[in-house]
Amino acid sequence: MGSPPEIPRHIAVIMDGNGRWAKERGLPRRDGHRAGAESVREVMEACIELGVEYLTLYAFSSENWSRPASEVEALMGLLDRFLDEKAKDLDKQNVRLLAIGQIDRLPQKTRDKLARITAHTANHTALTLVLALSYGAREEIVAAARSLAEEAIAGKISPAEIDNERFASHLQTAGIPDPDLLVRTSGEMRVSNFLLWQISYAEIVIVKKFWPDFRQTDLFETVEEYKRRHRRFGAL
Ligand code: IPE
Ligand code: IPE
Ligand code: MG
Numbered sequence: 374m375g376s377p378p379e380i381p382r383h384i385a386v387i388m389d390g391n392g393r394w395a396k397e398r399g400l401p402r403r404d405g406h407r408a409g410a411e412s413v414r415e416v417m418e419a420c421i422e423l424g425v426e427y428l429t430l431y432a433f434s435s436e437n438w439s440r441p442a443s444e445v446e447a448l449m450g451l452l453d454r455f456l457d458e459k460a461k462d463l464d465k466q467n468v469r470l471l472a473i474g475q476i477d478r479l480p481q482k483t484r485d486k487l488a489r490i491t492a493h494t495a496n497h498t499a500l501t502l503v504l505a506l507s508y509g510a511r512e513e514i515v516a517a518a519r520s521l522a523e524e525a526i527a528g529k530i531s532p533a534e535i536d537n538e539r540f541a542s543h544l545q546t547a548g549i550p551d552p553d554l555l556v557r558t559s560g561e562m563r564v565s566n567f568l569l570w571q572i573s574y575a576e577i578v579i580v581k582k583f584w585p586d587f588r589q590t591d592l593f594e595t596v597e598e599y600k601r602r603h604r605r606f607g608a609l
């Protein structure tokens with residue numbers, strides 16, 4: 374028996390297709406990234422309305438550092454702007470901000486803003502918005518393995534004590550429930566190094582639209598699709 378359909382507690386989104394959205398319009402790629410910020414606002418509001426507890430957005434991957442410097446710079450600039458503009462809204466909307474990924478690779482200015490907003494919103498309860506920045510799931514898993522190995526060498530734990538639960542507690546998502554629903558826009562059917570451990574049993578919905586065209590109604594539709602799924606978790 375699967376569990377009854379309900380609102381996903383945690384939605385994770387691979388926000389893809391900004392570049393193609395811009396190209397279709399003869400615009401520079403950065404304009405696509407800028408337009409994508411509006412979709413973020415829409416999706417956040419839709420999640421609050423539905424009572425979704427966690428929204429994780431894949432904003433920049435470990436691999437995205439290999440894009441041309443001008444694009445990386447544009448993305449970092451937009452992230453800064455997003456944080457400046459959103460700081461007040463997040464507070465007003467009672468949204469808690471968290472960041473996962475190799476944050477130490479981000480510019481200092483951006484890290485300072487992130488630290489300030491995450492501290493300021495730490496007790497907010499309407500929604501937890503998790504930004505995956507300079508994030509790579511393999512890097513996250515390797516870091517967890519390394520810290521467990523260090524604890525074992527220091528004699529704090531024995532290797533036999535390492536189970537799923539303990540492993541997960543060493544990931545950056547410790548304390549956050551696994552995503553129930555994984556959405557990827559732009560029609561691509563791949564995971565691109567996102568939350569590999571955490572999406573073991575997520576329902577996957579691929580949306581054809583490019584991210585800047587994604588609206589609240591699209592989010593509601595993915596949730597309806599999710600509700601029609603029969604989650605089995607390996608049982609019958
Ligand atoms: C997603 O859009 C945003 C980031 C990866 C930062 P893309 O920039 O990947 O756009 P496409 O996939 O090239 O259209
Ligand atoms: C995944 O999109 C990363 C983000 C959305 C931030 P990419 O556009 O980087 O992924 P690939 O290269 O198509 O797999
Ligand atoms: Mg892409």
